[in-house]
Amino acid sequence: MTTLILAEHDNTALLGATARTVAAAKNIGAPIHVLITGHGVSAAANAAAKLDGVEKVLVADHESLAHGAAEPVSEAILAIAAAYEHIAAPATTFGKSAMPRVAALLGVMQVSDVTKILSPSSFERPVYAGAAIETVEATADKVVFTVRTSAFDGVAETGSASIEPVGFSPTARTSRFVSRESAAGGGGVDLSSAKVVVSGGRALGSAEQFTEILTPLAEKLGAALGASRAAVDAGYAPNDWQIGQTGKVVAPDLYIAIGISGAIQHLAGMKNSKVIVAIDKDPEAPIFSVADYGLVADIFEAVPELTKAL
Amino acid sequence: MKIFVPVKRVLDANVAVRVRPDGSGVDLANLKMSMNPFDEIAVEEAIRLKEAGKAETITAVSIGPTQAVDTLRSALAMGADAAILVRADGPVEPLAVARILKALVERDQPDLIIMGKQAIDGDSGQVAQMLSALVGWPQATYASKVEIEGTAVRVTREVDGGLETIEMDLPAVISTDLRLNTPRYASLPNVMKAKKKPLEEIDAASLGVALEPTLKIASTLPPPARKSGSKVETVAQLVDKLKNEARVI
Ligand SMILES: Cc1cc2nc3c(=O)[nH]c(=O)nc-3n(C[C@H](O)[C@H](O)[C@H](O)COP(=O)(O)OP(=O)(O)OC[C@H]3O[C@@H](n4cnc5c(N)ncnc54)[C@H](O)[C@@H]3O)c2cc1C
Ligand SMILES: Nc1ncnc2c1ncn2[C@@H]1O[C@H](COP(=O)(O)O)[C@@H](O)[C@H]1O
Numbered sequence: 001m002t003t004l005i006l007a008e009h010d011n012t013a014l015l016g017a018t019a020r021t022v023a024a025a026k027n028i029g030a031p032i033h034v035l036i037t038g039h040g041v042s043a044a045a046n047a048a049a050k051l052d053g054v055e056k057v058l059v060a061d062h063e064s065l066a067h068g069a070a071e072p073v074s075e076a077i078l079a080i081a082a083a084y085e086h087i088a089a090p091a092t093t094f095g096k097s098a099m100p101r102v103a104a105l106l107g108v109m110q111v112s113d114v115t116k117i118l119s120p121s122s123f124e125r126p127v128y129a130g131a132a133i134e135t136v137e138a139t140a141d142k143v144v145f146t147v148r149t150s151a152f153d154g155v156a157e158t159g160s161a162s163i164e165p166v167g168f169s170p171t172a173r174t175s176r177f178v179s180r181e182s183a184a185g186g187g188g189v190d191l192s193s194a195k196v197v198v199s200g201g202r203a204l205g206s207a208e209q210f211t212e213i214l215t216p217l218a219e220k221l222g223a224a225l226g227a228s229r230a231a232v233d234a235g236y237a238p239n240d241w242q243i244g245q246t247g248k249v250v251a252p253d254l255y256i257a258i259g260i261s262g263a264i265q266h267l268a269g270m271k272n273s274k275v276i277v278a279i280d281k282d283p284e285a286p287i288f289s290v291a292d293y294g295l296v297a298d299i300f301e302a303v304p305e306l307t308k309a310l
Numbered sequence: 311m312k313i314f315v316p317v318k319r320v321l322d323a324n325v326a327v328r329v330r331p332d333g334s335g336v337d338l339a340n341l342k343m344s345m346n347p348f349d350e351i352a353v354e355e356a357i358r359l360k361e362a363g364k365a366e367t368i369t370a371v372s373i374g375p376t377q378a379v380d381t382l383r384s385a386l387a388m389g390a391d392a393a394i395l396v397r398a399d400g401p402v403e404p405l406a407v408a409r410i411l412k413a414l415v416e417r418d419q420p421d422l423i424i425m426g427k428q429a430i431d432g433d434s435g436q437v438a439q440m441l442s443a444l445v446g447w448p449q450a451t452y453a454s455k456v457e458i459e460g461t462a463v464r465v466t467r468e469v470d471g472g473l474e475t476i477e478m479d480l481p482a483v484i485s486t487d488l489r490l491n492t493p494r495y496a497s498l499p500n501v502m503k504a505k506k507k508p509l510e511e512i513d514a515a516s517l518g519v520a521l522e523p524t525l526k527i528a529s530t531l532p533p534p535a536r537k538s539g540s541k542v543e544t545v546a547q548l549v550d551k552l553k554n555e556a557r558v559i
Binding site for chain 1: 321326403408427431433434435436437441446447449450454464467468469473479482488524525527528529530531538540541543544545546551556558559
């Protein structure tokens, strides 16, 4: 029995989601191999080789893999799938786009967004925006799953795995990369691994006020910025700051919700944070039902005051 | 050009979910069911392509119980031209949904499939990618913009870290994200007209796809409750609690 993990990287650096997926996979109890797909990815491969618990790093290097297109990436996984019982990826937009393809072509279901591994065939995962937790048992001889990375702490970088190239040539019809536009701002702190998240909702009222009110607080706390869907839809914050059922799921040590009412779809993305603070002027806002500390106040007064007090 | 839009009947997004305490599942009895919100966005996008002269016909497809006819009628009322109900009574897993859709794709030969990125009940997020892999067409998940130029389609995708634009040759599969569009409401005359639009019914069993679930759901339970917190009166009190009680700053 061996487990294969699809690595998340940006062609130069390995992203934290990979170390968290390795941590999850350790619960299976089988040796772990990591597959790096991409083009010119030796730095990411070297980083993966250092992850504790990884026995071998496989590198599929091909032009078609350079931008992470799901069609060739899933083909590269399938090419080596025979040797593995478990195949996993972080539940990032990259992992989520490729893995169901692997599952379908292997003729099995994917277990999506695993939050706990109970045994090699038994997993917990949230459904209905986290309103229920399902325990599922995989009955097939191959298990394909994605990992909700916020539910696992990453492994240390104390390993020294071997690195091996694997041959790859694509055959599937595929999409073609045109361009990529990176989200601006955010103070450079990665949302999915931040210890503190400062998150703003519709109440911020404009992109300018979102920045003006929240950035100084985030800077003081070394926090990443997040947002509700309403704030993203209104253009106050970039799309990949959205936290919730259909955005990112985070579980920082401290989550500060500012002018966010706390719809179930938002709670789905943050309610497992260790400490939750909510600031909202409506004492009945549902966000207070999950907040450890709630402050009923006008954000335009309370947040600058908070920033100053820190 | 012919567009297929798979639509799922799910518990309405605004209804509070009731989880049966014995672990046997979510209680759906007498609750409002609606079209999965992402699928409404998919229907809307297909209609806009048709209105822009880029598509001729839109077929909505649903796999589910007889009541899924309501979901299909909603799609027809919004502006789809025809509908297919693939009748299946128990829960149908994403893999079986993808296999059923593949069978219909082979039969009806659409040029484009637009569907939701995720059904908000199971939160699986699998069918679009599975279907794309099974039929061998390129995929664009999490679309926030779709433009068709001749036989190519250009899609902007919402991905971690920003936006990505890719191009595909038709036929292709697209899955929708929330910001692709805002779905229209069906007008009353259109709701009436929808009743006369063609709706084909097929038995899932006749398509030769195995429907037995392969993931066994051992239990469905409410999430562990958070211990209830407290309100603070002032910013100073908040700072004090965070420093001395929670010790997070
Ligand atoms: C399929 C689907 C998926 C979704 N996915 C997500 C998701 O991933 N993430 C997400 O966040 N949402 C998601 N939503 C949307 C969700 O249902 C809510 O609409 C959204 O979270 C509301 O955002 P909000 O709290 O910022 O806005 P609102 O609900 O409008 O809340 C604004 C809050 O600000 C307060 N306020 C206003 N002015 C002030 C002031 N001056 N001072 C203090 N407080 C003030 C108000 O009292 C209110 O509580 C989804 C919805 C659907 C249907
Ligand atoms: N039973 C179904 N009938 C029709 N379409 C479905 C069904 N289940 C899923 N889909 C489609 O697949 C998308 C993703 O669903 P899922 O993979 O289950 O999260 C949905 O948004 C629908 O477009």
